[in-house]
Amino acid sequence: MITLKEGQYLSDVMNEIPSNCILSKRIPGCGATTLELDTNRSSIIVVPNVPVIVSKCNKYDNLLGVYEGVNQSQIIEYLRENRIRKIMTTPESFSKVKSACEKCNINIYSDFFLLMDECHQLIKDVDYRIDIVMPMNDFFRFSRKALVSATPIGFSDPRFEENHFEIIEITADYNYRQDITVTRTYNIAKAVGQYLENHNGTICFFINSVVEIYSLMKHFDIMEDSAVYCAPKSRSKLKNEYGFTNAYTEWSSDTMKKYNFFTGRFFTAFDLELDYKPDLVMITDPYNAEYTMLDVDTDCIQICGRFRNGINSATHIYRVNPEIIVRTKEEVLVDISNREYAYNLIQTFYNSADYIEYRKAFGEILEIAQYRKYLYPDFTKNWFAVDNDINEVLVQNQYQSNISITKWYNGCHFFNPTFTKCEYNENDEKLKIIKKCRSVKEKRRKMVQLLSEIEEPQSEYALDFMNDMRKIDPFIVDAYEVLGKERIEELKYNQKKMNEEMILVQRKGNKVVRLIKNYFQIGCRYSNEAIVEELTRIFNLLHIHPEKAITPKMINDYFQAVNCWVGKKKGYQLVSALV
Secondary structure, three states: EEOOOOOOOOOOOOOOOOOOOEEEEHHHHHHHHHHHOOOOOOOEEEEHHHHHHHHHHHHOOOOEOOOOOOOOOHHHHHHHHOOOOOOOHHHHHHHHHHHHHHHOOHHHHHHHEEEEEEEHHHHHHHOOHHHHOOOOHHOOOOEEEEEEEEEOOOOOOOHHHHOOOOOHHHEEOOOOOOEEEEEOOHHHHHHHHHHHHOOOOOOOEOOHHHHHHHHHHHHOOOOOEEEOOOHHHHHHHHHHHHHOOOOOOOEEEHHHHOOEOOOHHHEEEOOOOOOOOOOEEEEEEOOOOOOOOOOOHHHHHHHHHHHHOOOOEHHHHEEEOOOOOOOOOHHHHHHHHHHHHHHHHHHHHHHHHHOHHHHHHHHHHHHOHHHHHEEOOOOOOOHHHEEEEEEHHHHHHHOOOOOHHHHHHHHHEEEEEEEEOOOOOOOOOHHHHHHHOOOOOHHHHHHHHHHHHHOOOOOOOHHHHHHHOOOOOHHHHHHHHHOOHHEEEEEEEHHHHHHHHHHHHHOHHHHHHHHHHHHOOOOEEEEHHHHHHHHHHHHHHHHOOEEEEEEEEHHOOOEEEEEEEEEOOEEEEEEEEEE
């Protein structure tokens, strides 16, 4: 463990980053990347996003940034002109650096120190950026290598243990905890509105959804006073679909407005240097945008660490989603193991198929098998994808309840939280009409009418209004979402009849199908007892109570299945999905 005093950086306590280590910085911004850039050796530094490369290249004349648009000839020219080489690249562009070294007869594995910066992103982003982990197959071939993160997530890849990696913790002997206001709400727009009423300075919003960003700007009529910093595709979406032009793929203080919105591209490894201290707001809305769910132990710490000159205040506005199904790490691993078993079984069928038609059919199943996400292109196991699934589930679990969020913040070493709430207001103008209704049936008629008037596609804040009404009468809102206005009127608002029909519809609904497909795998065999037990568990989990007894034959509602024996027990083998 290395302890920093107030005002110290890593360069004050160590000469260089040692090899075969994971440098665990408990505090962001302590100068790990800077230390490697200043160390007298050739280095390749792999960082998750382009903005940090642009930022560092503006500060270091001898640093070559490699990302989309930088070609191999530029890299070769740099390699030939410099003795001590400093290269900073995205994971996706690492192959260009490798190829350029080969053409210059440079042994990349012995001549360079390889540093994987902000290594927790390897896990967090691999589900939508498969190439982010591609350098890792080369990483272990380097004679000198290390990983750095302010918030490292544990790695399952056995190669770390095989190469005797050690974790070096960097901590501090002073109080570095960040004060933060953690605001729970049922309505993001309302909470943001209350925040804006009390804050008049420059505000930096961090929310990983340009759709939600645009909705907020439009809702509060602040587009002229707003700037958005995001990825190129998101910038194009804002410009072409919404006509918003103050969007940028690179940050500059000159483009800052009163209201500034940052997506995940700017959450980590990026220095946001201002000569004033802005207010910082992080937003999480699991109902409307799953990708806005922030990991308190990683994302929130990283975001607060972007401001090198400090911030005026930090706030996290969030909603919970009680419908999130809480799963343990062990359950995730069992699911992955089941998928692996099914994949290997089909692989065996593929290898032993006597006819080309059978081989082709099994090959098509292998191509779309869920387990493929855990494999590299060369079919070796991608442990980072495994870790991603685990981390994603553990983060989702937290947003199932306010109690979980409170415990999470209280247990985080970086924050000093104050908890507030923006609760349901019974005096909301839109809901007064409903409150005046004299009977349950009259109230429900009015609610269904208001629900039917919501424009399609539904905006985030239309969904918030639906949630407002759900607090008044959750049954009729659920009935409207499942059955629709016309069918409810046909059933004359009879609760028993509506409930019966909802059960019939929900039994083949999306959530049920997703959970069933998550457990039951094509190609596998299941005993009758196992089928009944799992279907019962899923239905109970979603509070669905079928009008008829749950039987093994019910599996035929979801899969094409054939009778088989599982050991000495009768069961079904799943051939293909029906829904």
